[in-house]
Amino acid sequence: MAYITGMANRFPSGSGPSQRQLRVGELIRRRLSDVLLRGDVHDPDLNRMSITVGEVRTSPDLKVATAYVLPLGGHGAEEALAALRRNRSELRRQVAKELTLKFAPEIRFAIDETFDRMDATRRLLNDDTVRRDVEGGTDDERA
Template sequence: MAKNRFHSGEGPSQRQLRVGELIRRTLSDVLVRGDIHDPDLARYSVTVGEVRTSPDLKVATVYVAPLGGQGEEELIKILARNRGELRHQIAKEMSLKFAPDLRFRIDETFDRLDETRRMFSDETVQRDIARRDEDDDEGDL
């Protein structure tokens, strides 16, 4: 039985990364052009932050965020409702043997970045960083 590289701790293969990035760009272009004729979807400016593919490339998890961060859950429902048409558009523009099944999730990367910034601006953390820098400088002598 073959090892599943995606879940073995080794991370995605180069092929998964390439295909994921190609799907991300293609999907972004489709959404920007408005190729999907859904008035609910047309109300959103969507950022496609990342696409992760399964090892067999049959499932693509698409991480999206609405511009401004409002209406995340509604956006996921709208994208899921249009999954078939989005998949068709991707298949039309890409040269994959199979168009992957698309699964949509909220991209929380920006939230994590904000939390990290808040953490680093905390005065206790700043004091610890300064102390560590001082210790490193003394070790250089």
Template sequence: MAKNKSHDGAGPTQRQLRVGETIRRALSDVLARGDVHDPDLNRMSITVGEVRTSNDLKVATAYVLPLGGIGQDDVLKILARNKYELRRQVAKKLTLKFSPELRFQLDRTFDQMDETRRMLAQDVVRRDADAPDEEAPET
């Protein structure tokens, strides 16, 4: 007998991942085609890196980044200004019973990757990484 348990922070469910990816593709398509009639939005090339949904699928947070990182301050304002039209356009492409509310945040993935590369390039870290593992048994 399956129990109806709440999501306890163990990561997104398969359904959340599937719906998030479907929304990501639909939103990317809407933005690429310029389906929203806002010249400020249509002038920007925006990458949608990921979409995360709430447990109940009523809220979808899109992690976005303008091409080249230029205009990061403006992109969130422009997307927020057009969120209802974006939601309507995305809903046309979905097969969900309800269209989730769209929220937007800057995608910091590339910043985190750059910081990781910077840390790994430090002499102290490279020396520790290259040092032989003293606890490993010899074979």
């Protein structure tokens, strides 16, 4: 019986990130945000941009961290992504200074599409057909 329980804990099915992954991801997000805010990277193109770090997700072994970023106003996202990728090793060094991990995680960058998804959901919920379905019934039933 203990063997089955041990296996279930070792290989959780359908589980999300662990508490450690979430904690390390948030630490990396804060540190990366601070580095970008202060302009600690020696790249004038990157320092000119105001970039929001919305979320950082880490791999289970904490060796890879994916930072979801978006420039202020959402304009110039590809240029911001290119600048971040160009400076990834310096950003990795700056972030690792504050972390007490065995390995400095490799940082990957992706565009944060959360706001786009929220807008799409809002548009969908404002659609007349969806609103009618949510309120219950059809036009024929109300007449």
